[in-house]
Amino acid sequence: MLPKTESNNRIRELLLTQYTIRNKSGMQVSVLNYGGTITEIVVPDKNGNFENVVLGFSTLEEFRGKNNPYFGALMGRYTNRIGTASFILDGVHYKLADNNNGNTLHGGNKGFDKVFWMVEPVSDNSMRLIYDSLDGEEGFPGNLHVEVLVTVGVENTLTLAYTATTDKATPVNLTSHPYFNLSAGKSATILDHVLQIQSEQITQVDRNSIPTGKFSDVAETPFDFRIPKRVGADIVRATPGYDHNFILSALTKPLNIPAAELYDPLSGRVMRLFTTEPGLQFYSGNFLDGSIAGKNGHVYGKHAGLCLEPQHFPDSPNQPHFPNTILQPGETYRQTSRLEFSVR
Numbered sequence: 001m002l003p004k005t006e007s008n009n010r011i012r013e014l015l016l017t018q019y020t021i022r023n024k025s026g027m028q029v030s031v032l033n034y035g036g037t038i039t040e041i042v043v044p045d046k047n048g049n050f051e052n053v054v055l056g057f058s059t060l061e062e063f064r065g066k067n068n069p070y071f072g073a074l075m076g077r078y079t080n081r082i083g084t085a086s087f088i089l090d091g092v093h094y095k096l097a098d099n100n101n102g103n104t105l106h107g108g109n110k111g112f113d114k115v116f117w118m119v120e121p122v123s124d125n126s127m128r129l130i131y132d133s134l135d136g137e138e139g140f141p142g143n144l145h146v147e148v149l150v151t152v153g154v155e156n157t158l159t160l161a162y163t164a165t166t167d168k169a170t171p172v173n174l175t176s177h178p179y180f181n182l183s184a185g186k187s188a189t190i191l192d193h194v195l196q197i198q199s200e201q202i203t204q205v206d207r208n209s210i211p212t213g214k215f216s217d218v219a220e221t222p223f224d225f226r227i228p229k230r231v232g233a234d235i236v237r238a239t240p241g242y243d244h245n246f247i248l249s250a251l252t253k254p255l256n257i258p259a260a261e262l263y264d265p266l267s268g269r270v271m272r273l274f275t276t277e278p279g280l281q282f283y284s285g286n287f288l289d290g291s292i293a294g295k296n297g298h299v300y301g302k303h304a305g306l307c308l309e310p311q312h313f314p315d316s317p318n319q320p321h322f323p324n325t326i327l328q329p330g331e332t333y334r335q336t337s338r339l340e341f342s343v344r
Contacts, residue, residue, distance in 0.1 A: 019342045021125050026050055027341065029157045035113040036074030036129045037063055038147060039179050043156055043341040046268025051184035053269065053341075054341055055274035056306040064114075064122050065291055073113030074148060075106045075324040077133055078325070079175045080281060080314040085310030087094040089141065089169055089326065096139040101208045106177075108138035111178070112146070114287045126151040133229040135168065142168030144327075158342040164333035165218040172319045172327045174335060175277075179285060179305030182264035182271060185296060189303040190285065197280060198245035203313055203322075209243060210338070211315045211322075218246075228261070231284060231306065241286035243302065245279045245313055255336065260308055268343040274336040275310035280321045310337040 010330050018039060022028035027050075030040040039060070040052045057063055057069050063071065074320035097108035118130040126149065133144040147316060150264040162174050181190055204214040218224040222234035223244060235241055252259040259273040259280055273280075283306060290301040298304070316322040327333045 008078045015273075016064070017119070018060055019119050019121065019127055023125050023152045023154055023156070025154070025156060027152055029150070029152050029158055031127065031129070031150060032060060032063060032191065033117050033118070033119045033129075034064055035115070036117045036176075037070075037113070038072035038129075038176060039063070041158065041178065041341075044343065045184070046343040051267075052295065053180055053184055054183050055179035055181060055272075055298075055300055056295055057257050057294070063117060069107060069179075069287065069292070072176070072178045073242065073310070074117070074129070074174065075177050076112035076146065076172070076174045076319075077107050077138065077144060077307065078104070078171050079106055079172045079177075079311050079317055080173065081210055083107050083318050084108055087171065088215075089171070089317065092141075094141060096256055103208060103210055110138060112174075113251070117231065120340055122149070140170050142329075143167040144168040144170060144172065146174070148174075149198040151191055153262050157338055158341075159336065159338040162335040163328060165295045165331070166327050167329055168327050171325045172333045173312045173316070173325050174333070175281075175309045175311045176337070177309060179307055180262065180271065181305045182269040183266045187264070187265070187266055187297045188301060189232075190306045191230065191235065191303055192265065193231050193306070194228045194265065195225050195231050195282075196261045197246050198249040198252050198256065198259050199255070199280070200226065200245045200249065203245045203247065203279070205244065205314075208313070211319060213246070213319050213321070215247060227261075228263070230302075235284060235303075242306075243286060245311070247313075248275070248278055248280055251308040255263050255338065258340075259310070262306075262308070263344060270342045270344050272340045272342075273308055273310070273337065276335055277310040277312060277337065279311050281307065281309040281311055281314075283309070289291065302335075310335070
């Protein structure tokens, strides 16, 4: 007989299903049980037109394809990168999948973005996603129980509240990976979007985007977004584009001061991001290459969308001076991130 968690995981794979939650103002968010994938965030522009502001595919089945660059998915067991695809914990060496230049990216070959989640509708504006990651899955220790409460608020907010528990010490770093284009595709790139990030430093990385362990000041560099500026203003100086962990100011911690704000002058849409996490990965869609045709016939070329991923730092299991990512038995992992949409 299969263990209960393994049996539950297999039952979930019977049917690819999309769930939609909404508020009374007309905002709606659609999520797949596959990957916990956000397929749509529909919000108004300055003229009151409701449109989808995240990249995705024209059919649900395409989200399961090999060409999916993590569109909208929940990431785990460890989002971002772990150097050398390995770590040592309590004297034990754990070897992971080397799916990114000899390193582990977004949980390995079959991370949380490629599994079926159980979805429990809570109300018209809320749902709970549940996944049981088995001991040894993708090389990680411990049976990990994960829940994500997804809620659309009355003032056009989207909140993701994560919890996780384990029966064995294990690294945990969860996030969601939507690609945003606040113009809803009317602009082919996000280079004219205006971005602000409350960060004075980034984690310095090597040529494979693995942290060196050092922090770099953003002042007088292309990574300085403390004052709002066009995404494209300095992007040529950050070749091939942005894909970096920004260390967030302590001021952002209470969830009442935004870690980042994104503004699209064309549509007037504004998105503010609040989080309890110490880091924010800003990825400017550098590896989109025009090979993906998405919704409404949009072809996604370089910089067609950007990602703002609240997270702990990359490679923290191998960097003891980084904020801790090891979850112990008896503890509960908690992370809350909120997006607020408005117009200007």
